[in-house]
Amino acid sequence: MxxxxxxxxxxxxxxxxxxxxxxxxxxxxxxxxxxxxxxxxxxxxxxxxxxxxxxxxxxxxxNFGARALVAKRTLTIGAVIPTMENAIFAEGIQAVQDVLQAEGYMLLVSSSGYDPEAEADAVHTLAARGADGVLLIGLDREPSVYEFLATQQIPAVIVWTHDPNGSVPSVGFDNSAAMVEMTRHALSLGHKKIGVISGRTAGNDRARDRVRGVQTALSEAGIAPAKVIETDYGIAEGGAALSALLAQHPDLTLVICGNDVLAAGAIREARAIGRNVPGDLSITGFDDIGLAALVEPSLTTVRVPHRDMGEAAARAVLALLAGETVAGQALPTELMLRDSLGPAA
Amino acid sequence: MxxxxxxxxxxxxxxxxxxxxxxxxxxxxxxxxxxxxxxxxxxxxxxxxxxxxxxxxxxxxxNFGARALVAKRTLTIGAVIPTMENAIFAEGIQAVQDVLQAEGYMLLVSSSGYDPEAEADAVHTLAARGADGVLLIGLDREPSVYEFLATQQIPAVIVWTHDPNGSVPSVGFDNSAAMVEMTRHALSLGHKKIGVISGRTAGNDRARDRVRGVQTALSEAGIAPAKVIETDYGIAEGGAALSALLAQHPDLTLVICGNDVLAAGAIREARAIGRNVPGDLSITGFDDIGLAALVEPSLTTVRVPHRDMGEAAARAVLALLAGETVAGQALPTELMLRDSLGPAA
DNA sequence: TGACGTCTTGTAAGCGCTTACATGACGCCT
DNA sequence: AGGCGTCATGTAAGCGCTTACAAGACGTCA
The missing domain is CATH 1.10.260.40 (lambda repressor-like DNA-binding domains)
Known part of the structure; x- marks a missing residue:
């Protein structure tokens, strides 16, 4: 050696x-x-x-330092994402990267592991590293983070959700509306006993909005609220959550999952314990990751335009950097009807 | 708005x-x-x-620029990976990131899309951006890239493969040996007509080594070389490659894929055209991404220690930066025997 | 022919920070 | 009292680059 x-x-x-x-x-x-x-x-x-x-x-x-010193900018954009381990973020980041790279910018990545405090730290570090702008996921965070960014004169863009009235432009979609659509469709198939497996909602407005979407559609239809269980993201976690949920509510005919990873785990678990999907238990996901179409049965889910979102977000920071005025942007989602959702048993 | x-x-x-x-x-x-x-x-x-x-x-x-100018370092490490769209790289990068973040460094990511020229460009950009060190995937690249890094005094570490004699330390595993192991196992199940679906091997030593591993094991056993087809990485591409391969060689009993994504596509295609996996056609993958255990049938594949690899690589650059002497490192892979590989028909 | 553009190149002043070296204040010893 | 460490602070020289301004070369037009 x-x-x-x-x-x-x-x-x-x-x-x-x-x-x-x-x-x-x-x-x-x-x-x-x-x-x-x-x-x-x-x-x-x-x-x-x-x-x-x-x-x-x-x-x-x-020399980078010298150039940055004179030019007062680093041609660097920072992004803080929960984790690259979820394909959805990895792909979104890849799209951001592609746009940035084409414009001569580079991406400084940082991950928070879904921890708001770690995220705030990351933002400080990014600022100290001279990031010209930053990309943040979701709305939920201490107001001090926004204030900090403001004093530092660092433009920020929020991705993965869209809030038309926020103090920072956001490029994303309406998590709640997408879930309303999914739930309504499920209701049309006769489901009445519904469970939800959600990611942790603390400090995660996307997860919260998705759950809210489900409940909204149910109350609209005069149906009892769904039983919700929260868990960390992961395949194994999704499976465990399904067991737990079914143990308490054996009569559920539909389990709506907060994302595809949880759904994949739930499907595997359901089959492992002998439930027929979607025969006697329907399961849905969210995100439409590559995996969704490949599992057995293929997953009914919500397609999120991650690439478009990443690209649009990248363009938005760049525009802000150029001193332009930027309006947030809402992107459409699409219901992907596949095999894991069927009529109520 | x-x-x-x-x-x-x-x-x-x-x-x-x-x-x-x-x-x-x-x-x-x-x-x-x-x-x-x-x-x-x-x-x-x-x-x-x-x-x-x-x-x-x-x-x-x-001011970041001024500090970097004087201190002659930016506390930033650059990485050039083919794409974040493949979960395996995304997860590896996440591991790198975790280590770097803990040591006060940040990660500047760049992707090459498997294009050597784009990779060389990225290395220049990274250097211009003041990266203190860089992480590169695989060995294959113009010698000029290494020379550039050398003149710039930027330490580099190669990941995803291990070459004990390279001019740059490498942290990875022996792609060829892993495939030899996989192939030998398949041979023990009686397979004799074997096909390979590989990623593009031009400028990709990992892909090339994997194919070589298969052929080595076959020639060892006195069996005819495998029929190889190359394709871009992707689920759809894997499926298309399987069709093409079977069209020319309908009697194959085993198709070894260069990675899990290709294998997942191949499995889907095989089932779509009515082949029973592994009943009359076995399929194997490489990487052991999360998906591998979830597809039907679950994928026999090679587990690659991506997290360990990422962490070890990050530590290696940091050590180099600290002026320490670093030896490359070979990590072990593991054969994951699941359902997609069965006895020869 | 000479005043005056045009085009190309050079000169030099910083950008904000770190750090080697110089300075000054203080207290201690002989 | 004079000499001399010790400690805290100031002075100023860059780090490598960009850019306003100056200068020189050349051609043009009245």
């Missing part, structure tokens, strides 16, 4: 080339080199070529 | 306070303020208090 030396101290230490070095190599002033890199059209063809050759020859890369 | 103003230009624009401002407010020199912030113990109690009060009063936050 080869051992690798870290940064060489002292002796062999050859510094990275600077603008000066390039200027010397190309026999021009540093100003000219800088111009070649930032506004090439103002430099003569011949000089430009000479400079670019020198840049290549020295493998020069401008 | 509320419209949100971007950065205020001109008028209302109050600049963020600088060290100077704090110094003036506290009636000390900038050096003293700096010392209060960086090595408080060298400043007298009284002065320190006065300075800290000023800091608080002005809501002062040190």
């Amino acid at each position: 080869t051992p690798y030396k870290g940064i060489e101290k002292g002796f062999g230490m050859k510094k990275a080339p600077t603008l000066q070095d390039v200027a010397a190599e190309a026999r021009v002033s540093t100003a000219t080199v800088s111009r070649c890199l930032n506004s090439p059209d103002v430099v003569s063809e011949a000089t430009r070529q000479r400079v670019l050759d020198a840049v290549k020859a020295l493998d020069y890369a401008p | 509320t419209p949100y103003k971007g950065i205020e230009k001109g008028f209302g624009m109050k600049k963020a306070p600088t060290l100077q401002d704090v110094a003036a407010e506290a009636r000390v020199s900038t050096a003293t303020v700096s010392r209060c912030l960086n090595s408080p113990d060298v400043v007298s109690e009284a002065t320190r208090q006065r300075v800290l009060d000023a800091v608080k009063a002005l809501d002062y936050a040190p």
Whole structure:
């Protein structure tokens, strides 16, 4: 096994080339080199070529700190998401990234693990790291976070939910409305005994809105509120929650899950304990992750436009950064009717 | 809908306070303020208090660019991964992130979409962004990338594969050996007509090593080489590849897939065209993503320790940064025997 | 021919911070 | 009392880059 030396101290230490070095190599002033890199059209063809050759020859890369110092911006956007372990966030982030990268920005990611305090910390760190703007998931957080962002003059955009009246622009969808739609459809299939497996709702407005959507549709229809159980996100957790729910309410004909991961776990558990899905128990999800169409039976769920959302959010921060006026945006969701939801037993 | 103003230009624009401002407010020199912030113990109690009060009063936050310029480091690590859309990378990155965050570093992510040129670009951008170190996936890339990193004095660590002799430390596993193990096991079940659905192998040593592993095991056993088809990664692509493969070689009893996503697609397609898995066609995957245990039939695959790998890689860059000597590391993989692989028909 | 644009390049002043070095105040010893 | 550590603080030199301004070269037009 080869051992690798870290940064060489002292002796062999050859510094990275600077603008000066390039200027010397190309026999021009540093100003000219800088111009070649930032506004090439103002430099003569011949000089430009000479400079670019020198840049290549020295493998020069401008110093970030110096540039940020002068330009007063870092071309960096920070994002704080609950976790990349949920495909839905990973894909959303990928979309954000694609847009940012195309515009010359980079993404600084941070995750909170669904912990509001960790999220607040992350925002501070991001600010200290010079993020020009930040992306946040959901609305729920201490007002102090928003105040901090405001004093620091750091524009923020909220994703994954849409609040037309918030103090910060939000790009997302109406979690509650989507669940109302799903629930109404289920009601039309005759379901009356309904359970909900939700993610933790504390500090999570998306989860809360989804539950609220279900209850709204039920009360609209004059049906008893759903039995709700909260759990951490995860496949195993979804399964455990289903057992717990059924243990208390064996007569449920439908279990609505807060997301697809929970639903996948619930389906697996249901089958493991011999329940026929959707024959005697229907199960639905939310998000429409890739997995949703692959499980047996395939999952009836709500398709969330994560890519569009990520892209729109990225564009929104960029617009804010450009000093433009940005209105939030509500994106449509779509009910994906598959096999896990059937008529009530 | 509320419209949100971007950065205020001109008028209302109050600049963020600088060290100077704090110094003036506290009636000390900038050096003293700096010392209060960086090595408080060298400043007298009284002065320190006065300075800290000023800091608080002005809501002062040190300028990132200036600090990076002087300190010659940004406490930022860059990572270039193919895509976050594959859960395996998303989870690996999450692990990296967790370690980095705990050590006060941040992660700058970039994705290449499996394009070597885009990856090289990303490395340059990362360097320009002041990344103190970088994480790269796999070995395959232009030597110039390594040279660039070397001149820039940016330590790099390679993940997802392990090459004991590379010029850069690598933390990963032996893709080929893992496939040899999988293939040998399949052979023990009597399979003789074998196909492989691989991701694109150009510029992707992991994919190539996996295919090589299969062929190695087959030639060892004196069996004809597997029929290989290459495709982009994706569920739909996996399905299409299976059709194509079976169209040409209808007598295959086993199709080994380069990863779980391809395998999931292949399983779905196989069932769609009426093949019984594993009854008359066995299918295997690689990675053991969450999905693997949930599809029907559950997927026989190779478990890759992505979290451990991510954590180990993050520690390795940090160690390199600290000037320590780092040896690469090989992590073990594990064969996950589930239902999609059965005896040969 | 000379005044005056136009185009290209150079000069040099910072950006906000850290830190080596200089300075001054104080108390102790001989 | 004079000399000398010790400690707290100030002074100022950059770090690598951008950019306002200056300067030189050249061509044009009256």
